[in-house]
Amino acid sequence: MKEFAALYLELDATTRTLDKIAALKRYLQKSEPADAAWAVFFLTGRTLPKVVGSGRLRQWAAQEAGIEPWLFQECYDAVGDLAETIALILPPPTQRREEPLRWWVETMLEPLRDRDEEEKCRAVIEAWRSLDASERFVWNKLLTGAFRVGVARRLVVRALAETLAIAPDVMEHRLMGPWRPEPEFFTRLTQTEGEEAQTAARVRPYPFCLAHALETASALLASPLGRNDPVGLIQAALGPVDQWVAEWKWDGIRGQWIKRQGVHALWTRGEELVTDRYPELAAIADRLPDGLVLDGELLPWRDNRPLAFGVLQTRIGRKHVTKSVLKTAPVIFLAFDLLEWDGEDWRERPLEQRRARLAEVVARVDRAELLRLSPQVEASSWEELALRRAEARQHGAEGLMLKRRGSPYRVGRVKGDWWKWKVDPLTIDAVLVAAQRGSGKRASLYSDQTFAVWDDQGRLVPIAKAYSGLDDHELKEVDAWIRAHARESFGPVRSVEPVLVFELGFEGLQRSSRHKSGVATRFPRILRWRRDKRPEQADNLATLLALLPPEPASPTKAGPVSQTRARVENQPRPALARSRSRIAPPVVRPLFNLDDPEQVEGTEPPRSS
DNA sequence: GTATTTGTCTCGC
DNA sequence: GTCAGACGAATTCGG
DNA sequence: CCGAATTCGTCTGACGCGAGACAAATAC
Numbered sequence: 001m002k003e004f005a006a007l008y009l010e011l012d013a014t015t016r017t018l019d020k021i022a023a024l025k026r027y028l029q030k031s032e033p034a035d036a037a038w039a040v041f042f043l044t045g046r047t048l049p050k051v052v053g054s055g056r057l058r059q060w061a062a063q064e065a066g067i068e069p070w071l072f073q074e075c076y077d078a079v080g081d082l083a084e085t086i087a088l089i090l091p092p093p094t095q096r097r098e099e100p101l102r103w104w105v106e107t108m109l110e111p112l113r114d115r116d117e118e119e120k121c122r123a124v125i126e127a128w129r130s131l132d133a134s135e136r137f138v139w140n141k142l143l144t145g146a147f148r149v150g151v152a153r154r155l156v157v158r159a160l161a162e163t164l165a166i167a168p169d170v171m172e173h174r175l176m177g178p179w180r181p182e183p184e185f186f187t188r189l190t191q192t193e194g195e196e197a198q199t200a201a202r203v204r205p206y207p208f209c210l211a212h213a214l215e216t217a218s219a220l221l222a223s224p225l226g227r228n229d230p231v232g233l234i235q236a237a238l239g240p241v242d243q244w245v246a247e248w249k250w251d252g253i254r255g256q257w258i259k260r261q262g263v264h265a266l267w268t269r270g271e272e273l274v275t276d277r278y279p280e281l282a283a284i285a286d287r288l289p290d291g292l293v294l295d296g297e298l299l300p301w302r303d304n305r306p307l308a309f310g311v312l313q314t315r316i317g318r319k320h321v322t323k324s325v326l327k328t329a330p331v332i333f334l335a336f337d338l339l340e341w342d343g344e345d346w347r348e349r350p351l352e353q354r355r356a357r358l359a360e361v362v363a364r365v366d367r368a369e370l371l372r373l374s375p376q377v378e379a380s381s382w383e384e385l386a387l388r389r390a391e392a393r394q395h396g397a398e399g400l401m402l403k404r405r406g407s408p409y410r411v412g413r414v415k416g417d418w419w420k421w422k423v424d425p426l427t428i429d430a431v432l433v434a435a436q437r438g439s440g441k442r443a444s445l446y447s448d449q450t451f452a453v454w455d456d457q458g459r460l461v462p463i464a465k466a467y468s469g470l471d472d473h474e475l476k477e478v479d480a481w482i483r484a485h486a487r488e489s490f491g492p493v494r495s496v497e498p499v500l501v502f503e504l505g506f507e508g509l510q511r512s513s514r515h516k517s518g519v520a521t522r523f524p525r526i527l528r529w530r531r532d533k534r535p536e537q538a539d540n541l542a543t544l545l546a547l548l549p550p551e552p553a554s555p556t557k558a559g560p561v562s563q564t565r566a567r568v569e570n571q572p573r574p575a576l577a578r579s580r581s582r583i584a585p586p587v588v589r590p591l592f593n594l595d596d597p598e599q600v601e602g603t604e605p606p607r608s609s
Numbered sequence: 610g611t612a613t614t615t616g617t618c619t620c621g622c
Numbered sequence: 623g624t625c626a627g628a629c630g631a632a633t634t635c636g637g
Numbered sequence: 638c639c640g641a642a643t644t645c646g647t648c649t650g651a652c653g654c655g656a657g658a659c660a661a662a663t664a665c
Contacts, residue, residue: 015648015649017647017648017649053659053660053661055660055661154647154648155648155649212646309655310655310656313654313655313656313657314655314656314657315656315657316655316656316657317656317657317658318656318657318658319657319658413647414646414647415645415646415647438651438652439651439652440650440651441650441651442650442651442652447651447652448651448652464653464654465652465653465654466652466653467651467652467653468651468652468653506653506654507654508654510654510655512654512655514654514655520653520654520655521653521654522653522654522655523653523654524653524654525652525653
């Protein structure tokens with residue numbers, strides 16, 4: 001435990017990736033295999049079932065430290081991380097105990113799951129009294145079940161790969177799927193032969209190939225050439241269009257469907273085995289040939305087209321799949337790649353070869369109600385493809401995927417062969433009305449901001465929260481402004497004078513009770529600070545409501561995504577949207593009367609009907 | 610003592 | 623999913 | 638030609654939305 005805690009401190013102390021890898025390698029080499037295996041388990045993002053809720057932990061920690069709950073809460077707010085707060089606040093250890101990581105996990109932590117509350121409390125406090133501050137932090141992280149700190153999976157994989165002299169991509173593959181940290185773990189990673197290894201490999205998925213965004217929007221802003229000729233920009237970046245295969249970018253769940261040794265398995269991108277969550281697919285599993293791995297998208301589907309993502313969401317975390325859910329949210333597997341055929345790894349083969357074989361497989365299975373081939377989007381020029389992209393929402397898609405002809409199926413998010421070319425986001429101008437402090441490195445900043453638009457009563461109604469999109473400098477500026485113009489406090493939330501205007505971008509809109517406006521945005525973010533606009537010039541709720549997807553027969557779930565843009569912009573955007581120096585600071589005006597509709601009439605009339 | 614609401618967590622995008 | 627920032631490696635620039 | 642400056646790719650951490658599961662708190 002001491003060594004593992006020291007490793008954590010080392011990882012936390014630097015942002016340099018090479019230093020992190022060096023520290024990881026040192027740890028892996030000097031530790032007992034059983035401890036190192038657990039370290040890999042946690043550092044690659046795996047978790048044990050949670051044994052104690054954070055509420056209980058807070059309570060026990062405050063008790064043990066001898067402080068009032070409110071004071072503990074204050075400390076927590078300041079620190080921003082529960083495990084760290086507890087580690088810092090407790091008195092020094094009284095019964096120091098040095099045991100390896102494996103002992104703490106296997107002897108102290110895992111057995112707790114079946115114990116009652118009182119015993120858990122005793123064990124947790126005993127551990128706290130036995131560990132020093134940094135060890136406690138690790139222990140707390142293990143308790144809360146989330147050790148996503150300091151290093152991401154990829155660096156651990158690199159360190160492990162270098163330690164065992166295995167290619168990182170191969171290592172990535174071997175770490176996929178189910179495994180338990182045991183002393184033999186490392187020998188199993190190096191030796192793929194043997195019955196045990198074969199069993200483990202039976203349902204093991206391949207690492208997913210992920211795409212990068214084709215950043216047309218920012219490229220347009222950055223390049224004067226691009227603003228006049230976006231298609232030319234793409235041509236310059238990607239070359240001739242005939243070297244690319246285009247498909248729709250579907251709005252479902254990425255999945256890998258495996259059939260090996262008579263058994264089928266469905267994995268999500270988050271490495272969740274979800275075979276039982278989608279039992280309808282089992283109906284055609286026996287029609288799949290053995291030694292097959294498909295990559296594709298799990299989609300809610302009816303009448304020859306996808307349903308909204310919200311429909312699928314009702315099935316994501318669901319444990320009991322009822323008949324009625326199968327009816328309201330029927331899914332299909334839309335396949336777009338073939339990773340394994342006849343037990344052979346096909347990832348190195350060119351895309352077209354994989355696709356051709358995939359098409360044959362899908363045709364032979366011949367159950368279009370459950371398995372389909374994701375169609376190619378044909379175009380003979382980038383101009384034509386750009387037009388097809390604009391139709392994406394009509395097809396229930398988010399845009400296009402571009403894949404280089406002849407490319408292999410790669411590991412992870414590698415630039416060059418796969419691009420996602422999403423449709424442009426919807427935009428709206430909204431007023432900052434409230435803010436809250438962030439957490440972690442943003443714990444001291446009012447970085448968590450709520451934005452509102454005008455309703456027909458002339459009131460500002462919240463529509464979204466967003467933080468991302470401002471750079472550090474702007475964030476600091478806004479933070480200072482918020483502190484100077486705060487009004488009331490509602491717990492940690494402070495309302496502010498409605499003065500600052502920001503342009504928000506988002507992917508879609510749906511009815512929701514989350515915000516007072518009755519709508520919520522998907523993937524909201526700040527596009528730019530509209531220092532040139534006064535709050536009265538922000539958009540109206542009516543403008544926004546006009547974007548809601550047409551109400552389906554039952555008003556429960558979201559329909560297809562809207563096809564309109566939030567606002568028609570007659571003029572090109574300022575090229576220097578993010579420049580701070582050229583635009584005059586906003587004129588601070590006296591507060592206007594929120595109840596007077598005259599004063600809140602926007603300069604841009606709502607476009608609704 | 611049971612029913613309902615509220616909060617927290619974990620998935621997915 | 624979104625985004626900005628930090629870092630390291632690769633590439634270009636300038637003397 | 639070599640060191641400095643710049644660009645590019647990757648990695649990290651801080652966050653949005655909804656739904657369901659589960660536990661805790663509250664209402665009846």
